[in-house]
Amino acid sequence: MFWNSAITGPVMMFVGFFLIRLLGQGSMTLVPNTLVPQWFIKKRGRALSVMAVGTFASSALFPPLNAWLIESFGWRSAWVILGVSILVLFIPVTVWLVRNQPKDVGALPDGTPHKKPGDEEISGEISEVSWTLKQAMQTRTFWFILFCVMVPALVNTAVTFHIVSIMDMKGLGVGIAATILTVMAVVGFPTTFLTGYLADRFSIHYILAITFFGHILSLVLLFFTSSPLLAFSFAVVWGAVNGFERIALNIVWPNYFGRTNLGSIKGLAQTVMVIGSALGPLPFGIFFDLFGGYQEAILAILIFPVTAVILALLSPKPDPFEYGVTGEE
Structure with missing residues (x-):
């Protein structure tokens, strides 16, 4: 600074x-x-x-x-x-x-202030087995989830960077674009608490799948947006999706691969997310230059959340013993 x-x-x-x-x-x-x-x-x-x-x-x-x-x-x-x-x-x-x-x-x-009898046995789906980054990379689940965490960074950055121009092309103006960003933040705030509650009770790969279904719905709404009402509907769905992904994308790594090597695992995931956010706006700009609008870009980018839904559903928590991982945290 x-x-x-x-x-x-x-x-x-x-x-x-x-x-x-x-x-x-x-x-x-x-x-x-x-x-x-x-x-x-x-x-x-x-x-x-x-x-x-x-x-x-x-x-x-x-x-x-x-x-x-x-x-x-x-x-x-x-x-x-x-x-x-x-x-x-x-x-x-x-x-x-x-x-x-x-x-x-x-x-x-x-x-828990100090260890009591039975504290070492923690119930639920959350693994307390420690995976190294190398061990995690041997699983199919790791690579599927890695693709999934890239998708929101790519899609959200692309839409956010071009939202003013998108709304202008639809005849709705800068004011509507600003309102969308405000509504998104307002809706996303309480949604995170719902997501946190669900993440403590259900398998995280189902919550990831719901998140990407939301991405698909929000992009479809954006494609058909032609009035302030539809723009508001898009903002609400987009905000809810952001609330879901903020929790799901951060909780999946410790739930699946434990805490000991979380820094190195999330470090790689963070790198992929930054790359996705850097590349996201580019195709929207290219499609605008080619077609004079964003409708084709919105349709094209749908392939990412559609693929992510499939990969999320195919990514339950990996069995550590199947990969020879036995280190307890």
Whole structure:
């Protein structure tokens, strides 16, 4: 942020935005989504739902806050203020409160203060067998889920980047596009709690399949959108889908492959997601140049969630003993 406050040309801008992307969307997304599953097993879905509150709150808070800072102090000072806020607020809180695993403070997951007889036997579908990244990569499920986690990043980024232009092409204007993004955030917020509740009770691959059915429905609605009512319907479905995927895509890795090597496994998944988000907007731009609109692009991108539904249904939790994985966490 301090670097970006001193930008004087395109090279510095490239470096600055590369670092923001790497350290922001990359590291600062990976770390909490790896940290929270270390602390919860039975209540993992609900814990991730609570964590998602921060995501939706920041989506609502920071755009107007940033606009106010820029208008009041200028964009360079806005970067400095945000950088100072991290130094003063977030770093001390992290050092003071955050611990990597429950065992670091003599506790067990799910808030158990100390081990009691029978605590080592944790019921439910959540595996406490530790897979390494190499062992996980030997399973078909790993590669199917890896494709699945790429799809939302690709589809959502493509639609978000072009939503203003899409609505304009449909004769609905910028105001409708802004309303869609607001409605999406409002609907997604409570949906995460429902998803967390379901994720603690049902196999996660079914929840993933529901998520991608939602993606298909939202894209079909977007294709046929021609009025504010249909645009609102699209926003509601899209918001619900975002609520589902925020939980399902983060809980699937610890549920399937355990916690010990979660960082390396999710690190690879995060890389694939970033690649998907980087590539997503490109075909929409190409289709616009070729056909003068986005309808063909919407139809073409449907192939990704359709494929993801099939792969999700074919991806129940792998049996560790089938692959010779016996390490208990």
